[in-house]
Amino acid sequence: MQISRNKKLPGINIKLNECGLKATLPRIKVVEALQNSKKPLSAAEIYKLTKKYTDRASIYRSLRVFTECGITDEINLNEGFLRYEISGKKHHHHIKCDNCGAIKCIDICIKLDVEKLTGYRINKHSIEFNGVCPNCLKNYS
């Protein structure tokens, strides 16, 4: 796939190269899709947005290596698939409204407490909530 004189976005290219990754068009399109999204995206959603530039296997490979490098975070909202978002400055978790589908970030975590409590060295954790948001509670009940 021919990169259409893409002289913009040196930021992404540099970040990819810093991680030892080639800055390919498929990868750039995945990063862009995530950056332009207001909520974490699933691989299927990313594919819908970028199918002109890549295929499903490459998206999964990109997301895996991005997450390993800390470029993205993986989010498990018990939907039967994973979501991804650009790894922000601040560690956080999520809550999804089962009614309107909105996904909100929440600045709360108990990783350190659990490490202290259990003596484990925690490699990975997932703290995710599903419910009905205040707005939907108001309107439909």
Add this chain to the structure above:
Amino acid sequence: MQISRNKKLPGINIKLNECGLKATLPRIKVVEALQNSKKPLSAAEIYKLTKKYTDRASIYRSLRVFTECGITDEINLNEGFLRYEISGKKHHHHIKCDNCGAIKCIDICIKLDVEKLTGYRINKHSIEFNGVCPNCLKNYS
């Protein structure tokens, strides 16, 4: 499948009936497998233990309805499949050692804090950890 004069275990039968469920042999065998297990089981593990009495589809159907009724709890340790345990007296979460595979229950939860913080009515939540347990930390590093 013929129930082999199973006059024991009226407790399970009663609990199933209370939930509006028929106390079938396949269901009883699934409950027994979970009761006899020291750790939460996956559908595949339950199948291995009960294949003489049921099949995969029925196990999945049982686990779903059990979880809906509150007979079992669903646990997502990011393993690519779900685990189930008999719903205990006390609400809790889990941590799995990536080295030895042990799954430990932890009595810590922030559901109420998150409800207070966000105003959501939380229907479902999942708070799960992966890491290396103190014992494995000692032995292998």
Add this chain to the structure above:
DNA sequence: AATATAAATGCAAATCAGTCGCAATAAAAA
């Protein structure tokens, strides 16, 4: 105890997220 009926089962086929092998391609290094 025999019958009716609605729920649950077993089986095979389907679905769905995610992975893999491999030849072709493109980014980065030389």
Add this chain to the structure above:
DNA sequence: TTTTTATTGCGACTGATTTGCATTTATATT
């Protein structure tokens, strides 16, 4: 510009879970 090596795109594949449907079984009823 050429070489090197990572990455891609494709299709086939896996593993978990679901579904349709004809048959069986638990329970309520007589």
